[in-house]
Amino acid sequence: MADTWKEVAFVDDVASLSEYTAHDIGTEAAAGEAVDASRHDHVHILGSGTVDGTSIELNANALRVVADGVTEANIHDDAVGSEHIEALSANLDFAGQEAQEMVVHQATIGSPPTGVVGKWFQDSATKKLYVCTAKS
Amino acid sequence: MAVIWKEIAFVQDVALLSAQTAHDIGTTAAAGVATDASKHDHVHVLGAACVDNSTIANTAGVLSIKADGIGAAQIADDAVGSEHIEALSAALDFAGYQSLDMVIHQKSTAPTTPVVGKLWHDSDDQKLYICTSSSA
Numbered sequence: 312m313a314d315t316w317k318e319v320a321f322v323d324d325v326a327s328l329s330e331y332t333a334h335d336i337g338t339e340a341a342a343g344e345a346v347d348a349s350r351h352d353h354v355h356i357l358g359s360g361t362v363d364g365t366s367i368e369l370n371a372n373a374l375r376v377v378a379d380g381v382t383e384a385n386i387h388d389d390a391v392g393s394e395h396i397e398a399l400s401a402n403l404d405f406a407g408q409e410a411q412e413m414v415v416h417q418a419t420i421g422s423p424p425t426g427v428v429g430k431w432f433q434d435s436a437t438k439k440l441y442v443c444t445a446k447s
Numbered sequence: 448m449a450v451i452w453k454e455i456a457f458v459q460d461v462a463l464l465s466a467q468t469a470h471d472i473g474t475t476a477a478a479g480v481a482t483d484a485s486k487h488d489h490v491h492v493l494g495a496a497c498v499d500n501s502t503i504a505n506t507a508g509v510l511s512i513k514a515d516g517i518g519a520a521q522i523a524d525d526a527v528g529s530e531h532i533e534a535l536s537a538a539l540d541f542a543g544y545q546s547l548d549m550v551i552h553q554k555s556t557a558p559t560t561p562v563v564g565k566l567w568h569d570s571d572d573q574k575l576y577i578c579t580s581s582s583a
Binding site: 352 | 454470479480487497498512521526528529530531535538548552553562
């Protein structure tokens with residue numbers, strides 16, 4: 312059997328276990344300069360620099376989409392369908408654009424929609440078009 | 448030559464390398480209490496608590512915007528433009544609000560898909576037409 316010589320570590324050659332809180336997750340990886348080692352059950356949190364804060368933010372160290380964080384640039388063309396649009400709560404500004412392939416509200420003169428001056432509907436029975444000119 | 452005494456490290460004095468899986472990224476950073484050290488190439492995954500689950504989903508450590516996670520609060524005012532709205536697949540409820548500055552669909556020929564109530568403005572004779580019967 313061959314002779315075996317093992318090098319013995321001096322205390323200042325080896326790492327001791329750290330009591331320091333682990334650094335936040337960052338945007339640039341680094342080896343670090345500490346002379347102690349992380350315990351295997353150390354926990355990191357996401358650093359503030361890991362999210363842009365304009366669309367995603369850290370709230371109590373948890374990620375969430377920022378209020379008003381979804382802007383025009385974030386929405387894919389044709390992503391918004393009828394199912395995403397609730398009943399209007401303000402006038403819709405067409406800005407001179409056409410309402411293409413639009414169908415007038417179908418109702419009957421016997422049971423018309425709630426009267427608002429300017430509102431129109433087509434009588435589904437007589438096919439006549441009505442517009443509200445006065446609201447009681 | 449100066450006298451030097453080096454302390455020899457005993458096993459219990461040094462950090463051994465852990466075979467344990469690293470803890471998930473959390474919401475509170477910690478030094479840990481383990482008595483072994485992480486290998487330098489250890490990998491963390493994003494913990495369930497890293498996202499608030501209202502807007503962002505964390506599926507096995509992979510982040511995505513949650514289904515229906517973008518609510519009215521996350522959409523910036525005026526973020527939704529015409530290019531984001533696909534052709535309607537249901538009636539649009541104006542809820543009594545005005546269609547401001549709207550232009551009736553301009554065409555030189557009648558729409559090829561007649562629907563009772565559909566409006567168009569003939570760009571040749573400048574007359575307004577409404578469909579009162581769609582049967583052939």
